[in-house]
Amino acid sequence: MNLYAIKAIYLFEMHRTWRTIMQSVISPVISTSLYFVVFGSAIGGRIPEINGVSYGAFIVPGLIMLSLLTQSISNASFGIYFPKFVGTIYELLSAPVSYVEIVIAYVGAAASKSIILGLIILATAALFVPLRIEHPFMMLLFLVLTAVTFSLFGFIIGIWADGFEKLQLVPLMIITPLTFLGGSFYAVDMLPPFWQTVTLFNPVVYLISGFRWSFYGLSDVHIGTSLAMTAVFLIACMLVLRWIFRTGYRLKS
Amino acid sequence: MSSAISVSSLYKTYSTGFEALKNINLEIRHGEIFALLGPNGAGKTTLISTICGIVNPTSGTILADGHDIIKEYRAARTKIGLVPQELTTDAFETVWNTVSFSRGLFGKPAKPAHIEKILKELSLWDKKDSKLMTLSGGMKRRVMIAKALSHEPEILFLDEPTAGVDVELRRDMWNVVRALRASGVTIILTTHYIEEAQQMADRIGVISHGEIILVEEKDELMRSLGKKQLRLHLQGKRETVPEALSKYGLELSPDGAELIYTYDTQKERTGITALLKDLDKAEVRFNDIQTKESSLEEIFVSLVRERK
Numbered sequence: 001m002n003l004y005a006i007k008a009i010y011l012f013e014m015h016r017t018w019r020t021i022m023q024s025v026i027s028p029v030i031s032t033s034l035y036f037v038v039f040g041s042a043i044g045g046r047i048p049e050i051n052g053v054s055y056g057a058f059i060v061p062g063l064i065m066l067s068l069l070t071q072s073i074s075n076a077s078f079g080i081y082f083p084k085f086v087g088t089i090y091e092l093l094s095a096p097v098s099y100v101e102i103v104i105a106y107v108g109a110a111a112s113k114s115i116i117l118g119l120i121i122l123a124t125a126a127l128f129v130p131l132r133i134e135h136p137f138m139m140l141l142f143l144v145l146t147a148v149t150f151s152l153f154g155f156i157i158g159i160w161a162d163g164f165e166k167l168q169l170v171p172l173m174i175i176t177p178l179t180f181l182g183g184s185f186y187a188v189d190m191l192p193p194f195w196q197t198v199t200l201f202n203p204v205v206y207l208i209s210g211f212r213w214s215f216y217g218l219s220d221v222h223i224g225t226s227l228a229m230t231a232v233f234l235i236a237c238m239l240v241l242r243w244i245f246r247t248g249y250r251l252k253s
Numbered sequence: 254m255s256s257a258i259s260v261s262s263l264y265k266t267y268s269t270g271f272e273a274l275k276n277i278n279l280e281i282r283h284g285e286i287f288a289l290l291g292p293n294g295a296g297k298t299t300l301i302s303t304i305c306g307i308v309n310p311t312s313g314t315i316l317a318d319g320h321d322i323i324k325e326y327r328a329a330r331t332k333i334g335l336v337p338q339e340l341t342t343d344a345f346e347t348v349w350n351t352v353s354f355s356r357g358l359f360g361k362p363a364k365p366a367h368i369e370k371i372l373k374e375l376s377l378w379d380k381k382d383s384k385l386m387t388l389s390g391g392m393k394r395r396v397m398i399a400k401a402l403s404h405e406p407e408i409l410f411l412d413e414p415t416a417g418v419d420v421e422l423r424r425d426m427w428n429v430v431r432a433l434r435a436s437g438v439t440i441i442l443t444t445h446y447i448e449e450a451q452q453m454a455d456r457i458g459v460i461s462h463g464e465i466i467l468v469e470e471k472d473e474l475m476r477s478l479g480k481k482q483l484r485l486h487l488q489g490k491r492e493t494v495p496e497a498l499s500k501y502g503l504e505l506s507p508d509g510a511e512l513i514y515t516y517d518t519q520k521e522r523t524g525i526t527a528l529l530k531d532l533d534k535a536e537v538r539f540n541d542i543q544t545k546e547s548s549l550e551e552i553f554v555s556l557v558r559e560r561k
């Protein structure tokens with residue numbers, strides 16, 4: 001294991017965050033706060049409690065997940081796309097590092113950032129609404145699993161993308177709709193029956209449901225199913241990455 | 254003792270079907286400076302990139318200090334430093350950080366004293382806290398070299414190190430290269446400047462259309478460089494060189510219109526006076542005389558042209 005290399009890449013990536021602190025941390029915090037003001041206070045005040053949880057508190061787990069997903073993807077995809085774009089990837093490819101080490105470093109850094117961000121948003125939320133976390137350990141587990149899984153997914157997108165357009169396309173066209181329709185702002189049983197069935201094909205539903213369960217003990221689907229779906233997605237990303245590195249896809253000619 | 258770099262039967266065909274490298278066989282000795290010459294698109298960069306692991310070889314084997322670059326990539330790559338042709342840097346990083354990053358990436362523990370030494374040698378010390386985007390092209394080139402040297406490689410690849418670099422930097426760079434060689438580092442460089450290869454290299458290789466067409470000691474090449482040709486334009490064409498002049502080793506040009514005498518300018522006697530007397534005796538008439546120096550450039554150009 002080339003630990004020095006993992007450390008070098010990890011610190012390099014984390015350093016990039018501090019350099020772009022406005023974009024990486026402050027802007028998601030501001031946008032989440034706006035959600036709280038609009039949905040939590042303004043509109044939420046007119047919505048009745050959902051299973052004994054006020055609407056403002058109900059949307060907290062969903063909002064954290066929303067940021068966690070989009071930030072994990074954009075951090076990781078940008079982290080690997082940028083060296084490809086400016087050409088500094090030559091150094092990575094010629095260095096004595098294995099692909100596993102590259103993934104650990106890049107995905108680790110991207111996941112760290114989004115976990116920190118998730119916790120910051122959680123703290124911000126606590127300023128607006130009364131929070132309770134029934135299963136703190138499960139909450140952290142979901143936070144870490146989701147951050148790692150979607151950082152892996154972002155890493156794949158970063159390798160696949162051959163232009164800035166593609167880099168933004170997947171988060172914009174797929175992830176944002178999935179999260180908005182994944183129960184961030186509502187409980188699945190609030191939907192008409194037909195859409196309840198459709199929703200079950202949305203992987204994000206399982207993440208948000210599981211995450212919300214760790215807060216309030218209520219969920220749309222069973223917690224075991226949530227964990228299993230997360231694991232399935234995690235493994236799928238790992239398999240795709242293994243294929244990418246074996247073939248050198250988009251990295252080496 | 255194994256070679257610093259040993260390339261055997263290396264082929265590279267890109268997915269477009271372009272054959273960039275054809276049956277490359279090359280041994281680079283420990284501690285030498287090897288200059289790889291060739292026109293644009295000859296395969297210089299592909300060859301270097303393949304050895305350094307940036308391009309996958311189609312077939313063939315490459316050993317770096319006895320280690321297979323694919324099966325034992327860790328051992329092989331740790332020994333190699335690469336300065337690529339293009340100036341690709343992380344614009345927002347500082348000089349110090351980017352050079353330290355490279356050392357870590359190559360699996361070496363931090364050693365600020367070494368980084369300091371490199372930066373000082375490359376006159377980068379006062380720029381160590383500058384962001385890369387604020388540096389001039391020449392300074393960036395120095396940073397690229399510093400990055401390649403950060404992990405104390407035993408084999409250094411310099412791909413067109415002096416392209417677009419001013420005279421002063423070129424001189425600095427060659428001083429660094431000489432110092433590295435003195436400390437035992439093997440150096441492989443590609444260049445367009447034949448003069449540069451002439452000054453620096455121990456051996457010279459010429460690559461053209463993906464094939465190595467010549468590998469020779471520089472001194473050997475210089476010896477043939479030291480030769481001059483005397484061309485006598487004859488009155489009327491001849492089929493053969495006159496018998497009486499056989500001791501001069503004359504050649505007849507392919508069209509029979511010229512006699513060519515090759516002589517060594519380094520020698521005390523070039524034999525020209527004797528030749529002219531004997532030509533007169535043999536009643537060979539000519540209407541023009543021309544002398545010509547063959548340069549490495551010419552050898553190079555004719556070698557490359559032959560292959561086309």
